[in-house]
Amino acid sequence: MTFQNYKSFWDNKATTMQGAMIAVDGSTDENTVRLTGIYSADQATKALELTATDRVLELGCGVGRIGHELAPHVGYWHGVDISANMIAQARERLQKFDNVGLSELTRTSLSEFPDASFDKAYCIAVFIHMDKEDFFLYLRELNRVLKPGGRIFFDHWNLASTVGWRRWFLEVQQYVDVDPSVRKDVARNQFTTPQEVSVFLQHAGFEELGNWSESPWVQALGAKPGAGLDIAAARARAAANGADIEYTPLWTELFNQLMDVTIGEMKPQAMLELLLDDNRGKEIPMFRAMFLGIWRLNEKHWGAAPTV
């Protein structure tokens, strides 16, 4: 089915909790979404130097995968999303927190928030699903709602990495025989480069503090100038924390191998073998949980999923 607007695309995916989780990052259950949420929350915490008093905004919060892990550690967390169904699923998952707000967006604007109302903001796996104009408009809005000295952390698919290019080429192949006069899905995966991200950040009014691009993701950290923020010192801290912010080489390797399985170049049993030794890194239990969940959904093609 081809969707012509963001809202209907994401609402359609998020009619059930499991559908919404699969749409946000491929997780099929609460246990997996907690594991991936902790991983992403750790990256955001390091990048944004989150503190217990920060007012934090997440653009495109989905089921509150990351907010669930951050809310206990910040002053106030607010999630916004274009999909009413995603917001409903997030409300269910986050109802136990009393420092959380959620709202549905109606267009590419954060007009419900006054200027300078948040200390930190982040946006993970969202700009990849929209037109470049909307990506830039949101960055400009994020600049407006951040306080001077505030920080923004976000990501985008990275055409300039080997694995990122491979991921992009999977998209390209879908369109080889498609009628080019039919508009493509508005929320399909889009890609960028580290340089394009730097240009967007700068024109949206941010100073770039970090731009990591060894993985299939470009991950960017920006600051809204002002309030005496020492940009050089903030850049130096971001560089020093880079290993905890950037997707690791193991993450990239496992992601690449998951693509092998998806396109039939690796047997699922061989993939599982690679995911049995937790000593390889913190990514292993997370990828194992995710992979077994995907296997359970694919039993018709892959055979019965093992219990590990």
Ligand SMILES: C[S@@+](CC[C@H](N)C(=O)[O-])C[C@H]1O[C@@H](n2cnc3c(N)ncnc32)[C@H](O)[C@@H]1O
């Ligand atoms: C892949 S999910 C990621 C969710 C969340 N950031 C996470 O990492 O768990 C993308 C999310 O962005 C939201 N989204 C997509 N297009 C949007 C737009 N134009 N404005 C705001 N949210 C959008 C979707 O509804 C969905 O919840």
